[in-house]
Amino acid sequence: MSVAIYPGSFDPITLGHLDVIARASRVFDHVVVAVMVNPAKRFSFQAEERVRLIQRAVRDAGIPRVEVESFGGLLADYARLRQASVIVKGLRALSDFEYEFQMALTNKKLNPDLETIFLTTTADYMFLSSSMVKQVAGFGGDISAFVPACIREDISRRLSPEGSAIGGANHE
Numbered sequence: 001m002s003v004a005i006y007p008g009s010f011d012p013i014t015l016g017h018l019d020v021i022a023r024a025s026r027v028f029d030h031v032v033v034a035v036m037v038n039p040a041k042r043f044s045f046q047a048e049e050r051v052r053l054i055q056r057a058v059r060d061a062g063i064p065r066v067e068v069e070s071f072g073g074l075l076a077d078y079a080r081l082r083q084a085s086v087i088v089k090g091l092r093a094l095s096d097f098e099y100e101f102q103m104a105l106t107n108k109k110l111n112p113d114l115e116t117i118f119l120t121t122t123a124d125y126m127f128l129s130s131s132m133v134k135q136v137a138g139f140g141g142d143i144s145a146f147v148p149a150c151i152r153e154d155i156s157r158r159l160s161p162e163g164s165a166i167g168g169a170n171h172e
Contacts, residue, residue, distance in 0.1 A: 004028040004086040004117070007075055009036045011043045012155045013054050014133055014146055016125030020090040022063050023119055030065050032082055033058070037072035044134060044158060053151045060150040075103075076110035087116045092126050134159055 004024055010017055010033070024031045033054055037047045045053065047070040054068045071078045079087060087107060089100050097118075104116035121128075133146050137159035147155050 001029040002086065003030045003032065003082060003084040004088050005032045005034050005075070005079055005082060005084045006088040006090075007034040007036060007071075007078075009038075009041070009043065009130065010050050010054055011045055011130050012050065012133060012147060012159075013057055013151070014125070014128050014130060015148060016090065016092070016121055016128040017054075017130075018057055018061060018063075018148055019122055019125055020088065020119050021058060021066060022061065024088045025063050025065050027117075028065075028086065028088075030067065031088070032084065033066060033068040034075070034078060035068065035070040037070050039072075053154060056151055057148040060148060074110060076107045076114060079107070079114050080111055085113060085115060087114060089116060089118050090121055091118050092121045092129070 004027070006021060006024055008017065021031060021033060035047055035050045035054065043050070051068050051070055058066045058068065075087065079085075087104070089104070091097055091100060100116075100118065107114055107116060128146055133143055133155070136146065137143050137156055138161065140161050143156060143159075144152060
């Protein structure tokens with residue numbers, strides 16, 4: 001069985017992330033979405049919240065064979081623990097490649113059995129990042145085109161200046 005890990009902070013998950021998860025699930029038998037835990041970094045959502053948001057988004061999208069959990073430490077060690085042979089990374093632009101390439105080489109050095117596969121984003125999501133979602137929501141903007149509808153209200157409530165839902169009249 002091929003196990004792939006899609007790691008990231010997912011703070012919050014975007015439609016671009018969900019697209020990579022869906023595409024990875026069509027290639028691999030099992031995909032583990034690994035939510036990064038880093039006590040030195042400040043997140044808008046706690047790790048447990050990010051896990052729950054991703055689980056809801058994956059379930060709502062009907063994406064099969066996906067597991068979501070948090071992890072801390074080295075990704076190469078986590079992959080060994082999960083018996084994963086592949087790391088999946090999404091690339092939006094050429095600027096993402098240099099950093100991700102360095103990480104892939106480092107992980108390969110730490111775990112020689114581990115490969116990194118790069119999935120380029122679809123054109124619809126090339127500009128999209130969690131940081132962009134946070135910025136738009138922080139100014140009270142509509143994030144409905146950026147995040148899964150089933151979790152939009154949760155994200156808006158946390159990130160918007162008023163703490164109220166943003167992004168259309170359809171509130172779940």
